[in-house]
Amino acid sequence: xxxxxxxxxxxxxxxxxxxxxxxxxxxxxxxxxxxxxxxxxxxxxxxxxxxxxxxxxxxxxxxxxxxxxxxxxxxxxxxxxxxxxxxxxxxxxxxxxxxxxxxxxxxxxxxxxxxxxxxxxxxxxxxxxxxxxxxxxxxxxxxxxxxxxxxxxxxxxxxxxxxxxxxxxxxxxxxxxxxxxxxxxxxxxxxxxxxxxxxxxxxxxxxxxxxxxxxxxxxxxxxxx
Amino acid sequence: xxxxxxxxxxxxxxxxxxxxxxxxxxxxxxxxxxxxxxxxxxxxxxxxxxxxxxxxxxxxxxxxxxxxxxxxxxxxxxxxxxxxxxxxxxxxxxxxxxxxxxxxxxxxxxxxxxxxxxxxxxxxxxxxxxxxxxxxxxxxxxxxxxxxxxxxxxxxxxxxxxxxxxxxxxxxxxxxxxxxxxxxxxxxxxxxxxxxxxxxxxxxxxxxxxxxxxxxxxxxxxxxx
DNA sequence: GCGCTGACTTGTACACCGTTCAAATAGACA
DNA sequence: TGTCTATTTGAACGGTGTACAAGTCAGCGC
Numbered sequence: 251x252x253x254x255x256x257x258x259x260x261x262x263x264x265x266x267x268x269x270x271x272x273x274x275x276x277x278x279x280x281x282x283x284x285x286x287x288x289x290x291x292x293x294x295x296x297x298x299x300x301x302x303x304x305x306x307x308x309x310x311x312x313x314x315x316x317x318x319x320x321x322x323x324x325x326x327x328x329x330x331x332x333x334x335x336x337x338x339x340x341x342x343x344x345x346x347x348x349x350x351x352x353x354x355x356x357x358x359x360x361x362x363x364x365x366x367x368x369x370x371x372x373x374x375x376x377x378x379x380x381x382x383x384x385x386x387x388x389x390x391x392x393x394x395x396x397x398x399x400x401x402x403x404x405x406x407x408x409x410x411x412x413x414x415x416x417x418x419x420x421x422x423x424x425x426x427x428x429x430x431x432x433x434x435x436x437x438x439x440x441x442x443x444x445x446x447x448x449x450x451x452x453x454x455x456x457x458x459x460x461x462x463x464x465x466x467x468x469x470x471x472x473x474x475x
Numbered sequence: 476x477x478x479x480x481x482x483x484x485x486x487x488x489x490x491x492x493x494x495x496x497x498x499x500x501x502x503x504x505x506x507x508x509x510x511x512x513x514x515x516x517x518x519x520x521x522x523x524x525x526x527x528x529x530x531x532x533x534x535x536x537x538x539x540x541x542x543x544x545x546x547x548x549x550x551x552x553x554x555x556x557x558x559x560x561x562x563x564x565x566x567x568x569x570x571x572x573x574x575x576x577x578x579x580x581x582x583x584x585x586x587x588x589x590x591x592x593x594x595x596x597x598x599x600x601x602x603x604x605x606x607x608x609x610x611x612x613x614x615x616x617x618x619x620x621x622x623x624x625x626x627x628x629x630x631x632x633x634x635x636x637x638x639x640x641x642x643x644x645x646x647x648x649x650x651x652x653x654x655x656x657x658x659x660x661x662x663x664x665x666x667x668x669x670x671x672x673x674x675x676x677x678x679x680x681x682x683x684x685x686x687x688x689x690x691x692x693x694x695x696x697x698x699x700x
Numbered sequence: 701g702c703g704c705t706g707a708c709t710t711g712t713a714c715a716c717c718g719t720t721c722a723a724a725t726a727g728a729c730a
Numbered sequence: 731t732g733t734c735t736a737t738t739t740g741a742a743c744g745g746t747g748t749a750c751a752a753g754t755c756a757g758c759g760c
Contacts, residue, residue, distance in 0.1 A: 275577070280746085291710075382658070382673070416581070423581065426586070457684070519720085521737095525718065
């Protein structure tokens with residue numbers, strides 16, 4: 251048994267914890283080293299670079315998303331569960347969407363997730379490239395919603411005083427546009443615009459629209475072959 | 476007339492050019508200063524900070540998006556045009572989505588855009604918070620698609636040699652999952668999964684789904700009040 | 701038990717980054 | 731011409747990610 255030595259897994263775990271707790275901006279190798287009780291540069295023997303570590307952390311998140319079997323729940327329920335599961339994961343780990351556009355991340359976790367996404371839409375009746383398009387459409391929809399949430403999280407983390415100023419500024423700008431002003435005046439409307447509500451509505455609408463595009467199936471009754 | 480001195484507009488212009496040409500990673504104050512023929516720190520008299528500058532650049536992009544009048548084209552065409560216009564802008568300026576999640580950006584340009592989005596969905600027949608949800612759903616859908624494109628752009632920029640290695644690695648991983656492997660073997664399918672295709676399909680499906688949720692309208696013939 | 705070996709860790713150092721600030725500069729106006 | 735004020739400059743600071751040579755320590759053959 252070697253002396254208690256660092257592990258890739260250990261490092262990735264600590265990285266995720268740190269990222270979740272303090273945000274992407276405050277995530278640095280020195281801080282991570284301190285949390286692990288090691289020198290700042292000890293991790294480089296195990297991970298190669300900070301970007302590699304981020305990719306590893308991202309893939310870990312991906313592999314933790316539940317993959318419901320469409321044969322059991324039906325494709326639509328499976329699609330909904332996958333989408334909401336992904337949304338929840340990305341909301342829990344905002345740094346993932348924040349880095350998604352700048353990092354090259356493709357590991358087993360994401361592959362597993364992608365493959366299952368295709369399985370769901372193939373089970374629905376989409377063939378070949380259509381399954382790809384459907385899966386990608388829903389995936390990117392979730393991604394965009396999570397990005398909006400991440401932006402809000404970032405704002406909230408920026409200390410109370412700074413946030414109050416930005417908010418006041420935003421209100422002053424919004425007041426110059428009629429519909430935004432109306433929403434400022436009736437706070438109920440603003441509350442209704444919570445990201446979760448838009449996500450749910452959008453997801454259902456999107457799945458409805460996809461379902462309507464499904465090639466004709468043999469069902470109890472079908473109009474065309 | 477003062478000597479030819481720097482301007483906020485000038486700086487923002489140069490920043491956008493630099494960001495578009497070299498990407499977010501290679502965008503630094505010193506490089507920007509060199510491009511402007513000024514000292515690296517000259518910009519700080521005009522903009523406050525790098526993040527401020529990015530927010531300014533982002534808002535500039537936002538204000539350049541065309542806002543079609545739903546009263547002229549019909550709400551659905553207006554919604555489609557807005558979404559595709561936004562998609563095009565975000566694809567042209569990938570750094571915008573890359574920073575969207577980490578930056579606090581809310582200026583007149585975005586307000587203008589948001590307000591018009593609400594106008595479109597109110598014209599469609601959504602009231603109050605429902606218009607908010609519909610507009611947000613479509614907006615975030617576009618955002619997510621653009622983020623996917625940004626990720627691809629980043630990958631493409633990372634030099635040919637590095638890209639070839641990453642691609643080979645990705646193929647090795649994908650080969651372990653049946654549906655991804657099938658797509659590797661028939662490159663036609665992979666071509667069909669182009670982001671633009673998924674965007675178009677998803678947008679139409681989403682708008683279909685939203686349209687179906689519209690409260691009953693007085694139309695030539697309507698089944699229910 | 702000893703010393704070798706190779707896996708891991710450490711500290712130092714480097715280049716670069718965003719940003720601060722006092723000093724220099726140069727147009728405008730008296 | 732001299733002064734004022736708006737702008738620019740260059741040097742410097744603390745921070746970052748990372749390379750690298752030197753150190754440390756478990757395990758193993760003798």
